[in-house]
Amino acid sequence: MGVKSGLCSLCFPQALAFFGIRRLAAAGGIVLMYHEVLPDTCLLPAWTVVRESDFCRQMEYLRQHFDVISMDAAVARLADGHHAERPFAVVTFDDGYSGNEQTVLPIMESMGLPFVVYVATQALVGNTLYWYDKVINLLGSGKEQEVRVRLQNGGQQRFLLPSGFASENRRWTAMQQLLSFLKQQQPDERQQLVEEIGAEAVHFESVLTMLTAEQLKRLAASNCVTIGSHTHGHELLIQLQPEEIGATVQTANRLLSEIIGDPPAHFAYPNGDYNELVVEQIKKAGYSTAVTTTGGIWSAHNSLYEIPRVGIGRFDSRARFRALVSGYLP
Template sequence: MSMIQRVKCFMRTKVRSLLRHGLSSALSLTSRTTSVTVLMYHEVLEDEQDVDAWTVVRASEFSKQMEYMKSHYDVISLDAACGVIRDGGHLNSKYAVVTFDDGYAGNHRVVLPVMVALDLPFTVFCATKPIEQREMYWWDKIICSAMACKRKLMLRDMLLGTYDFSTGVIGESRWNEMQRLLTDLKNVERERRNHIVRAIASQIYEAQQPCLLQPMTLDQVRELADTGLATIGAHSHTHDILTQLTPVEARQNILRSKEYLEAWTGRRIDYFSYPNGDYSPALMRAVERVGFQAAVSTDVRVWRRTDDIYAIPRIGIGRFDSMSIFKAKVSRKN
C-alpha cells in the first residue's frame, strides 16, 4: 500500500470514528430525560378524620403513595425539575415533583413528617389572605356543611338546585353532590356567592363541631420554609378565580401573595399556582412580569420541554384513588 493509500485509509478510519463519536454524543443528548411527572395534592388528614372530599387524602394512603414514589422515581424539588426540563436529566431516571395547593394545616401536621422520614422534597402553594386572617376557604365551608347535612339541600330559592346529602349518600357519591354544588357556586358573582355560603354554613355546620379543613398558621408556613425540604409557592392572595377579575385586580392579587410570603419566610418566592387552575395568556405574562420563575396549572399530563414554563401541567391525586389508580396516573406517558 502506497503512502497516499495509507493516508486515505487512515483518514477514512478517523472520519468514521469521529462520526460514530459525534452520533453517539448526539444520541446521548437527545435521549436524556426531558419529562417530569408533577403530582398535585390539596390536603392530607389522619385516617380517623372522615371527610368524603376528593381533596382530602388519608394519611395512610399518602404514606404508601410516597413510599412508592421514592422506590420508583427520583423525587426532586421544583427548582431541580426546572433544570431537568431545561437541560435534560439522566437517561435512565424518572423524575417527579410533589405539590400541594391551598396551604392547609395538614400539610404541616401530617405531610411534613412523612416527607421528612422519606427525605422527599415538596412544594406547598399558599393563598395568603386565609392564612393571614385565619379564615376558612369558602368551599371548605360548603364541604363541612355537606358532611354535617343529613338531608337533601334545596337551594332553588337561591337560584341553584337540589343536592342530595341524605344519610345513605356517602363516599364518592356524596363528593359528586358536593362537586355539583361547588361548580354551581363558582359561577356565581363573588358577593352573592359569599352570601349563599354564609347562609348554608350558618344553618348546618357552624352548629356542629369545628371544621377540620383549616389553613396553616403563619408560624407553620415559616416552619415549613425552614425545613429545607419544603418550597413555599404563591397561590394568589384571596384565591379568587383570576380569570374572573379585571387585569389590575388579578395582578394585585398575584403580586400581593408573593410579597406577603417573601416577608413571612424571608425567602424569594419563585413559583405560582393558578387558583382553580384557571389561567390565560394574559395571566401567564402577568405572573412572569411580577417576578415568578414558573407557574403550575391543573392541565392533566406529564410536563415536557414543549410546555410553557408558566403553565406546567400536573396530575391530581385524590381521596378516591386506589393504589392501582394512583400507579396508573403517575405512570402515564402523556
C-alpha cells in the first residue's frame, strides 16, 4: 500500500469526499466491484469477503450521495450525455457466491438498490469451488502453515501463511503472494498444484459456498438484480486460445439461459485479464458491456468493453471507502 493509500485509509475528511463526488457528477460515475458479503461472525480473513455491517454502511453512503442505478441505466445515461446533479454508482458482484442471495439480496431490496451478479457457471452446476477459493480456504484453519509448491525444475517454492494470531491484513498479504504465483502458471499445471496443496492441507468446512440454481433463480426474479456472465470455469482468458474463449463464454451463456430464461447481456473478465483478442470474442458473443478490475471513473470516453471498476474489500476502512468512491484512489 502506497503512502497516499495508507493515509486515506486512516483519515479522509467527509468535506473532501463531497468535493470529489460533486466533481464525479460531471464525468459520469463509478462501478463498484464486490465478491462476497457474509455475516460479521465469519472470520475468514479474505479481502473478497466483506462484513455484512460494513456493506450496509457502504450502501447507505452510496444511497445518500449517488444515484445507484443498474448497468443498463448507466449505459443509457452516458449515451444521453446529460449531466446529472449527482454521479451514478453501479454495484457489482463477481463469481456467484451464495451470500449474494442470502445476505446481499435482502439488504439491497430493503434499500431499493439495484446490483449486478456476474456468475461463473461451472461451480454453480458442479457444486464446487474454484481453485483460488480452495486455496483461500487455507486461512480458515487459523493455524500457521507452510505451503510447499512444486516447481517444474524439481525444486520447491515455500509460502508461509501466518496463524490466526497475526492481523487479518498480514494473513491476506501472505495469501496474495501464493495466489499470484499460482495465477502465473498455465491452467493444467495450476490445477495440479492446487490439488497437491489441498492433499497436504488441514481439512475443515468451508465458509465459502457458491450459488445454487435455485438461489440464482431467486436473484434473477428480483427487480433489483441483473445477472451477468463471468465465463464457465473462471478461466484467465488471456491464457486461452480464441476457440477456448468462445467455448467457455458460450457454455456460460447456455447454462444461464437455461436456468434464468434469458441470455446475459453483460460480462466481467475473470481476474480482470483481457486483451484485444479477448475483447473481440466478447463482442462476438453478443455482450453489450464488459467490466474490468482496473480502477477509475466510468465516463463516456471509456469503451463499453473496458469499463473500470473500484474494488471494495474486507480491509477498506470507512475513510478509505470514502476516498475510493469519490475518485481520490483508483
